[in-house]
Amino acid sequence: MLRAMEYLPVGMSIIDRDLQFRFWNDSFCQCLDFPDSLMQPGVLLEDLFRFNALRGEFGPGDPDAQVRDRIDLARKFVPHRFRRTRANGTVLQVTGRPMSDERGRVVGFVTIYEDVTIEARQQQELEQVHRKLLSAYEDLRRAQLDNSALEKDRSKYYQLAVRDAVTGLYTRHYMEDAAARLLQQHERDAAERVGLLVFDVDRFKQINDNHGHLVGDLVLQRIGSLLNSHTRRIDIAVRNGGDEFAVFLPKLDLQHSLQFAERVRSEVRAMRFEGALSAMEVSISAGVAEHQPGESLGEFLQRADAALYAAKRAGRDRVCSFPAQAEKNL
Structure with missing residues (x-):
């Protein structure tokens, strides 16, 4: 099973209760630009957090505090799903879920990393269009023009702003x-x-x-x-x-x-x-x-x-x- 996961088109990692990496595939390293020298047997989640903090992935701030905050959160093993924009502009969809044994005890955490940069850019473009349409609608509303033709245009602008085109x-x-x-x-x-x-x-x-x-x-x-x-x-x-x-x-x-x-x-x-x-x-x-x-x-x-x-x-x-x-x- 783990060998099959090596060929997944998305990044994948598994850590145990001690936050030590037990599995990662090549796509994981490629998504996050982790060098082979870092990804060695026994590598800890803290090592990767510190590597990212020192190269500015988490933005300005104290690297030690950035690492400490993220480790504290990781120890809670809370399921999550969010988008993260890397320093190089790449947008990753990050989805993580805890792993449990037959008794229901948490034994680790599996995380998937998917590159959604193109989708995110398209979404951003759509949001810009929506904002422009809303602005146009508000301009028309403030003008309080009673002409029936303009009333139809106002309705059209509003529908474009609040309704998905597809x-x-x-x-x-x-x-x-x-x-x-x-x-x-x-x-x-x-x-x-x-x-x-x-x-x-x-x-x-x-x-x-x-x-x-x-x-x-x-x-x-x-x-x-x-x-x-x-x-x-x-x-x-x-x-x-x-x-x-x-x-x-x-x-x-x-x-x-x-x-x-x-x-x-x-x-x-x-x-x-x-x-x-x-x-x-x-x-x-x-x-x-x-x-x-x-x-x-x-x-x-x-x-x-x-x-x-x-x-x-x-x-x-x-x-x-x-x-x-x-x-x-x-």
Whole structure:
């Protein structure tokens, strides 16, 4: 198994409870520009942190403090997923999860490093376009022009700013504002339940690699249409970037949110395509959580994301909930 991991197109590393490296592949060293002289048997996570701190990877500051803070965090073995921009401009998607033995005790940590520089640049360009469109919309709004033709233009600008061009779903920018208002309402009235579904397309990169990005966009469009037809007016269905989606479900508890998620998963699995794509199958892995009083939007998304990764580890094409199933699989 470890030999097969040597050939993965993404960087991978495994450390034990003592923060000593037990495995790494060549892609890991290439992603992070670690020299062979550093990556020797017995190398510690602290050694790599210090190497990075001394070459400025963590920005200005005291290298000893930078290393100490990161080691303290690593010892907690908390699952994480974030993007890190290196000093050379490379953007890495870093995903880490603890490893447990048969008794559920944490014995190590596995981390995946994926170069998403191109995707990040494309996302940045889209965000710049969205900001320009929002600015144009605000300029029109402030002008308070009543001409009917200009009213139509204002509506068009607004739709471009808050709707994803591929799927027709809301954008991440709209989500951050609308979801924050939704959670504030929940804080005022705890009886108003709020569910959250997050999911992504299983092996979406293979779809793009095997069939091209136009087919990948077609898959995203079909999923967008499915969500638009199944959500209520009060729901917030979002394309969160790439093949990642989120649906905020006001007035739904965890159980009803799970039922909704399973219906979406089942209908995506049943999607069929024509012609040369007739043999192509699409599935999703999904995570579901219910908002807890006092919980921030980021924490809410993180819990649902943990359930999503539990679904992936359980074999994909399934729905998991947080906390029960997600905690069991962490």
